[in-house]
Amino acid sequence: MAYSSDIIVIGSGIGGLTAAALLQERGFSTLTFEKNSYPGGSCAAFKHKGYTFDAGASVFYGFGEDKSSGTLNMHTRIFRKLGIDVPVISDPVQIHFHMPDGFDIPAYYEKEKFLGTLMERFPNEKEGIVAFYKELGSVHDILSSLPPGSLEDPIHILNVGSRHLGKILSLALKTFQSMGKSARKYIKDEELLKFIDMEAYSWAVQDAVSTPLVNAGICLADRHHGGINYPVGGAGVIPAALCDGIKKFGGAVEFGCDVEEILLRNGRAIGVRLSNGDVHTAKAVISNATVWDTFNRLVKDARYNVSETKFLRAPSWFQLYLGVDAGVIPEGFHMHHILVDDWARYNEPGGTIYFSAPSVLDPTVAPEGKHVVHAFVTDEVDHWKTYQRGEEKYKQAKERYGASVIRRTEKILPGLSDAVEVKIFATPFTHERYLNRYKGSYGPLLYPGQNVLLKPQNRTVVKDLYAVGDSTFPGQGVIAVTYSGVSCASYIARKLGNPLSYL
Numbered sequence: 001m002a003y004s005s006d007i008i009v010i011g012s013g014i015g016g017l018t019a020a021a022l023l024q025e026r027g028f029s030t031l032t033f034e035k036n037s038y039p040g041g042s043c044a045a046f047k048h049k050g051y052t053f054d055a056g057a058s059v060f061y062g063f064g065e066d067k068s069s070g071t072l073n074m075h076t077r078i079f080r081k082l083g084i085d086v087p088v089i090s091d092p093v094q095i096h097f098h099m100p101d102g103f104d105i106p107a108y109y110e111k112e113k114f115l116g117t118l119m120e121r122f123p124n125e126k127e128g129i130v131a132f133y134k135e136l137g138s139v140h141d142i143l144s145s146l147p148p149g150s151l152e153d154p155i156h157i158l159n160v161g162s163r164h165l166g167k168i169l170s171l172a173l174k175t176f177q178s179m180g181k182s183a184r185k186y187i188k189d190e191e192l193l194k195f196i197d198m199e200a201y202s203w204a205v206q207d208a209v210s211t212p213l214v215n216a217g218i219c220l221a222d223r224h225h226g227g228i229n230y231p232v233g234g235a236g237v238i239p240a241a242l243c244d245g246i247k248k249f250g251g252a253v254e255f256g257c258d259v260e261e262i263l264l265r266n267g268r269a270i271g272v273r274l275s276n277g278d279v280h281t282a283k284a285v286i287s288n289a290t291v292w293d294t295f296n297r298l299v300k301d302a303r304y305n306v307s308e309t310k311f312l313r314a315p316s317w318f319q320l321y322l323g324v325d326a327g328v329i330p331e332g333f334h335m336h337h338i339l340v341d342d343w344a345r346y347n348e349p350g351g352t353i354y355f356s357a358p359s360v361l362d363p364t365v366a367p368e369g370k371h372v373v374h375a376f377v378t379d380e381v382d383h384w385k386t387y388q389r390g391e392e393k394y395k396q397a398k399e400r401y402g403a404s405v406i407r408r409t410e411k412i413l414p415g416l417s418d419a420v421e422v423k424i425f426a427t428p429f430t431h432e433r434y435l436n437r438y439k440g441s442y443g444p445l446l447y448p449g450q451n452v453l454l455k456p457q458n459r460t461v462v463k464d465l466y467a468v469g470d471s472t473f474p475g476q477g478v479i480a481v482t483y484s485g486v487s488c489a490s491y492i493a494r495k496l497g498n499p500l501s502y503l
């Protein structure tokens, strides 16, 4: 059979682009189809009235100096392999948390400074604080010494297992542990345990008990190692650099191409059909869509459908993209903030405000004398289902809700409402439409207590159809989906007879 390319990738999210770039660099031909006119999905950026807005992600792990050969600092090693330079600015604080009762703490890059600030508030929990964050550090230490690869690839497992048996066994045991239960072994103070819930919620959108210890170990410990780094020019620089890498080695990323169907023959994926009717074939197809969109929309055979409740569906978002007068942001203001006004509501829709002002680190993303602000709260499509896109009532409802979030944010930025000069509000429907994500969801989560290894890996029930992105192991977040891209590319490359070398 004459194929259009060796591998077709559906979607240019970070998971899809990472897999395409590594396979292309290894000599396979790849063809990536993206329905939007730009790459990156939830890690894209868009320009409006002189501002560069990050569409979603802006807290980035993975750009640290790689002193180890492990699973962390993957962006640094991937871009080095591709020979593409991505300048970044290091952020001294991962997130500045503002919680009820004046509990205010920046999560500093320097671990001692962070722990010291926490101990000042909880002097009776000093030992517990040290022990808990040490446990997270031990997960980080193991992962930073294990090379990334596919957990479905027996040769990779044998390679890693034979060289790091003790670490693998220790990690395997930790996959059964939850972050919140580990915290409760060492810490009793309810307010401190709530903060630890917030640490989890800030990226996992679940409380600490529902969050696997392994995921927490990566995110919370790596902020003190590789650290948080922001790409100069905004989040969109990351997918653009991956596209450059793909093209540099002869691959193609086609924009404005909506994949309507994954074509199957005898239970195997053989290619895709675009919405304009064009058909493209390949030895393997990688879907960067969510598990629900892949199996309930793109694969037409109903035998492969996946029910919504197979996973816990994470909420969607209401997002505010604001251009503000620079005078409202004080000198020394940190880039990322989380604001909780009421512990009883932090995990309800709209309960926690995420807020970032990237231009405090990188002035190139806002016009002179202005700052760019991205704020968001969890939300659900049902909240907006009575409205039609474009109608005045919908616009007014967005204005009202947006204004209420801005007013709440004035707790940390007094005068914000009056400083707003440019505003765009996006509901879960916007998220669903731009990203082709079922109900605009942040993606499938594990049910509390499920082992992290139960997250789907890259192989699927359909032969030659693979999955990458936040529906797959290890889950949500740009560095996590990068790992999924690496593991998917590793599996396919070995299967097609030209294995990747370790990063």
Ligand SMILES: Cc1cc2nc3c(=O)[nH]c(=O)nc-3n(C[C@H](O)[C@H](O)[C@H](O)COP(=O)(O)OP(=O)(O)OC[C@H]3O[C@@H](n4cnc5c(N)ncnc54)[C@H](O)[C@@H]3O)c2cc1C
Pocket: 010, 011, 012, 013, 014, 015, 016, 033, 034, 035, 036, 039, 040, 041, 042, 043, 055, 056, 057, 058, 059, 060, 061, 257, 258, 259, 260, 288, 289, 293, 298, 317, 319, 376, 434, 435, 436, 437, 442, 468, 469, 470, 471, 475, 476, 477, 478, 479, 481
């Ligand atoms: C508001 C928000 C804030 C976030 N903040 C952070 C953060 O600070 N740090 C962090 O690490 N993570 C953050 N995340 C999470 C992170 O952005 C995502 O987990 C990650 O980017 C998802 O990548 P993905 O590879 O799964 O693909 P996605 O980002 O979902 O992209 C998939 C792409 O595929 C395209 N596509 C889908 N279906 C088709 C089709 N049929 N045909 C053609 N194209 C298709 C879509 O248009 C999209 O471009 C945030 C997410 C959101 C929404």
